[in-house]
Amino acid sequence: MSAQPAPASAPEPVPSDDARILVVDDLRSSRMLIGSVLKSAGFSNIDYAGDGIEALERFEAHEPDIILLDIVMPRMDGFEVSHAIRNRFDSDVPILVQSGVQEAEQRVRAFDMGATDLVSKPINAGELISRLRLHIERRRLIARLKRYQKRMDEELHTAEGMQMSLMKEAPEVDAITYPRQARMETFYRPSYKLGGDLWDVFEIDEHRFGVLMVDLSGHGVSAAINAFRLHMLAERSEADAGDPGAWLARLSDELYEILPIEHFATAFYGVFDKRDLSLTFAGAGAPTPVLRRHDGSVEHLDASGLIMGCRSGGQYGNQRIALQPGDRLCLYSDALYENFDTPDGALSVDELSALIVATMEGEVREGFTTDLIQRVFGSMPESFPDDLTILMLEVIQP
Amino acid sequence: MDYKIEEGGAIIKVRISGVLTFDDHERFKSVVKAINESDSATAEIDLGETKMIDSAGIGMLLLANDRAKKAGKEVRLTGANGHVLKVIQLSKVDEIIPVES
Structure with missing residues (x-):
């Protein structure tokens, strides 16, 4: 019995994902870093904003599937952005907040303001991708269930009319x-x-x-x-x-x-x-x-x-x-x-x-x-x- | 509903307590299974502690009776009182499953 030769070291194909991701960070270098991590994980539909005001503009122009949000930014910080998305725009889009491990108080506040989850800052590529995928999948699942439920409701409603008649x-x-x-x-x-x-x-x-x-x-x-x-x-x-x-x-x-x-x-x-x-x-x-x-x-x-x-x-x-x-x-x-x-x-x-x-x-x-x-x-x-x-x-x- | 099974010799006895309704469909399947898998030729379903029964509950009794018959067994209902007895009298289920007081 001979050992199988090791496969040639061709890179494993990365499954592509067109989920729309909005990256909000005031540092250009951070945005670049996050963007390249996302691209190498197969995400192709990435949008960027350099502060809170710009984030809301981008959000309004085209609602993303998930938001990666920094806290400390000029003009409008991440807490306000999160709060506005939940309240002003009444959206349940997942919001991942970047937060340092030490900043316990900030982390609690982030959740209070509507964050869905936290990712550590500085960015850890593996963690970031895992959490993104988790929340994107969850959102897709919920969307599917909602569509299904809507269809069932409509069908039941039709049947109800038939029965009443x-x-x-x-x-x-x-x-x-x-x-x-x-x-x-x-x-x-x-x-x-x-x-x-x-x-x-x-x-x-x-x-x-x-x-x-x-x-x-x-x-x-x-x-x-x-x-x-x-x-x-x-x-x-x-x-x-x-x-x-x-x-x-x-x-x-x-x-x-x-x-x-x-x-x-x-x-x-x-x-x-x-x-x-x-x-x-x-x-x-x-x-x-x-x-x-x-x-x-x-x-x-x-x-x-x-x-x-x-x-x-x-x-x-x-x-x-x-x-x-x-x-x-x-x-x-x-x-x-x-x-x-x-x-x-x-x-x-x-x-x-x-x-x-x-x-x-x-x-x-x-x-x-x-x-x-x-x-x-x-x-x-x-x-x-x-x-x-x-x-x-x-x-x-x- | 809850149920207790007593097996001994010729009769398997199933005591049903609480209310027997639509929601008990899954659980009642194990009652049907227990009756059919027992060696006893007669199953006695004791409704003495069954407070209420709805149409789905009656349906479950009919199902248990049908399955048991197909396995060559007899089912009888005992102890029915109050609401359950009224439902049995109204629906004449005793024409299908023997009822003993």
Whole structure:
């Protein structure tokens, strides 16, 4: 086995780097020295300034990727430059301050004035290059992440608009319910841009309309995608949606085909018929609907039932209640009463029901859903921990 | 959530405490794994100390049940009370996973 001959002593190619570096130093000889160190390390895009004022001019003319800054300079010192860049120009460009090892107080002050890091003075070539590369890389990484985040935000925003458009606007709902002797109020807010709640109100025939409220398990993007799928399935079979139990059973079977095992949906589906003012409904594990009769009495409907999409052949029974003008029914998703941060603070059905009924007191008026949210949460929260849907159906006078 | 596993003979017992939610997804994977790798034919998931469960938590129980079944094992839920019991009753999960009080 023979030893490999040593490679000919050709200099290792230096990777070139076009990061824009602004070197600020009042001594021409220092600038020259630093410039040659940078060039031999492959940096090709170097700018120079001889004092603080000139540094800010250069900065304004073309913002660098990193600044190598001396402290003691005529006209304007490095502290002021650093302070101006952070405050006046509101820039987070990395600033490396050259500082003697002994000058402890100066070093602390440099950080106070916005320095990112220190390099020793006089310049040590190896240290200078290492620190420059570190901060340039870090800046590039952050820029990449910011670009990525911006793109994701834009995409989520677009998707959010698409999802919101699945839900009808108030005038569309009114056009369906008023001719059928009912009024509905709706509220929907995803916990984070996209959500897994879905509601719909749609015509069945001239006498009847359907009210669907679904909560897909989980939240965020995956729940939203499942909500889109379910919306498609539901829309396809709206025509024969007159039998709530059979309709949920079919939706459940279809969901079972497409959902992963750990995903499912809870649902309430009801058909209101103006001929006898009845509501025929079926539940699939939906939160308990609260009905306040026109005379003030309160009933809790049973919307329990096998969650949809967990197995094929699930059965959902129909229930039917007779309603009268002035009766008001509230449907809601579990975000209205669950509290995972403080489990003991979660509302029981009776507690929530009392709040719902109190909100329903009085004359017919708009704003039930926002009133209810304020009663439950104390005020209108900026955001909710989970997707929140509230639907209120009221039978009106003919 | 936290969990404790007791293995002994025919039954592997997993006690889940705290709240079982979306955030526990990763940790719950080790519960699924422990059940499937045990020699016991029956897994008992004890929810006696589980304070709350969300839809993702129910999903995890469904997943554990499905994986165990595929490995020829049985899963049952025990001890559910309070919020967890209400969720189970509302969602009729007992039609899929046997529930014992």
